[in-house]
Amino acid sequence: MFESLGQKLQDILDNMRKSGRLTEAQVKAAMREIRVALLEADVNFTVAKDFVARVSEKAVGQDVLGSLNAGQQVVKIVHDELIETLGGKAQQPVLKNDGNVWFMVGLQGAGKTTSTGKLAALYKSKGRRVLLVAADTQRPAAREQLKVLGAQVGVPVLEVNDHEPPQVTRQRLEEYLQKDFRDLVIVDTAGRLQIDEALMDALADLKGALNPSETLLVVDAMTGQEALNVAETFESRIGLSGLIITKMDGDARGGAALSAKSVTGKPIYFAGTSEKISGLEPFYPDRVAGRILGMGDVLSLIERAEQAELSAFAPKKPGEFDLEDLLVQLRNIRKMGPLGDLIKLIPGMSKMLPAEFNVDEKQLQRIDAMISSMTLKERREPKIINGQRRKRIASGSGTSVQEINRLLKMHEQMKEMMKVMQRMGMGPGGKGGKM
Numbered sequence: 001m002f003e004s005l006g007q008k009l010q011d012i013l014d015n016m017r018k019s020g021r022l023t024e025a026q027v028k029a030a031m032r033e034i035r036v037a038l039l040e041a042d043v044n045f046t047v048a049k050d051f052v053a054r055v056s057e058k059a060v061g062q063d064v065l066g067s068l069n070a071g072q073q074v075v076k077i078v079h080d081e082l083i084e085t086l087g088g089k090a091q092q093p094v095l096k097n098d099g100n101v102w103f104m105v106g107l108q109g110a111g112k113t114t115s116t117g118k119l120a121a122l123y124k125s126k127g128r129r130v131l132l133v134a135a136d137t138q139r140p141a142a143r144e145q146l147k148v149l150g151a152q153v154g155v156p157v158l159e160v161n162d163h164e165p166p167q168v169t170r171q172r173l174e175e176y177l178q179k180d181f182r183d184l185v186i187v188d189t190a191g192r193l194q195i196d197e198a199l200m201d202a203l204a205d206l207k208g209a210l211n212p213s214e215t216l217l218v219v220d221a222m223t224g225q226e227a228l229n230v231a232e233t234f235e236s237r238i239g240l241s242g243l244i245i246t247k248m249d250g251d252a253r254g255g256a257a258l259s260a261k262s263v264t265g266k267p268i269y270f271a272g273t274s275e276k277i278s279g280l281e282p283f284y285p286d287r288v289a290g291r292i293l294g295m296g297d298v299l300s301l302i303e304r305a306e307q308a309e310l311s312a313f314a315p316k317k318p319g320e321f322d323l324e325d326l327l328v329q330l331r332n333i334r335k336m337g338p339l340g341d342l343i344k345l346i347p348g349m350s351k352m353l354p355a356e357f358n359v360d361e362k363q364l365q366r367i368d369a370m371i372s373s374m375t376l377k378e379r380r381e382p383k384i385i386n387g388q389r390r391k392r393i394a395s396g397s398g399t400s401v402q403e404i405n406r407l408l409k410m411h412e413q414m415k416e417m418m419k420v421m422q423r424m425g426m427g428p429g430g431k432g433g434k435m
């Protein structure tokens, strides 16, 4: 997502940066281009217009034009305005010590149930005692889907009955909570394919009965501007506190995410980034803006590394880096997600790589398979791996002797590199400390 928009904005800004001093005409032309780029990314018309007006005003007002690094300053203004447009400071749902009831609403297919499961996993990992409520009184299949997710995450699911009145649901919830302490209740409500009057009434009734502390609308980034129409309707009929935008991993142009805050007045709390239960990230406007402008997102990279408990290159003894260490590191890194995505979080990388760039995950799996087929002794002392052993490992891992040879050679080179890094004080145990 945002790739095409990012590319265009970066090109426009690069041109300005190169020019040094800027004339007003140059800035005007660039602003026109930025506006077109935003509209092409499906950004709401008014949002695009206001964005460009604010950037122009600041560029002219701050008297940057005549200065030597005018282009650089315009880049900063665009960056700042992008952050503002995306919502400014990152916001998260309010979480009290107890009595948190979050109401999940959205159209069918938006990813509401999946996001409910993701939130349960996320807050369970933060030490919360989560209860899910499957509150679709008309579709048993929807309740079933939430039960499966609840079991997967390891949190209980309270299921409503067919056509259960909201007051009964409230009562059953209170009774449940008296028996089993839960400090965060997340209610997955009914969805329909389209906005439907009867559904809106039912949701408003249920909301009235449960009196949630947060009402989160789940919208699908792929539906673009339509997502914002949906948001406006839900806001006026039900009232919202924040948004979750799903499928940010897809190739949506990004307009919905960029316009959501301005159009609805509600912050984006989270972004859905994959179908997996772990695919939900807090939405940080500054990081997203940095990513769009190709400035990278080192903070997200560090967080992912921390989640994967990446003990970057720390062999047991300095100077020793055997195949067992290689295997552990390889698996740690793969826990962080697709490598192609990770590399793009590094500042400047997205510009140097083609948009469709991706690391060959299959190759990594083969290396894993090869090392896994070795005995521990072989992993610790690769030099004992003779021809006979190479044949055995190749057939055990479904690879070839040539591949084993390549792996062993690569490992030799890595070991050499580590030694050099250590001598330079960059490796583990050196002056540079841990990576």
Ligand code: GDP
Residues within 6 Å of the ligand: 106, 107, 108, 109, 110, 111, 112, 113, 114, 115, 191, 245, 246, 247, 248, 249, 250, 271, 272, 273, 274, 275, 279
């Ligand atoms: P609901 O009808 O709103 O409850 O939607 P579901 O939770 O059943 O999700 C609809 C589809 O979207 C499912 O196939 C999900 O796996 C998928 N989905 C949900 N969130 C995401 C996301 O962030 N990224 C991707 N790629 N798929 C998602």
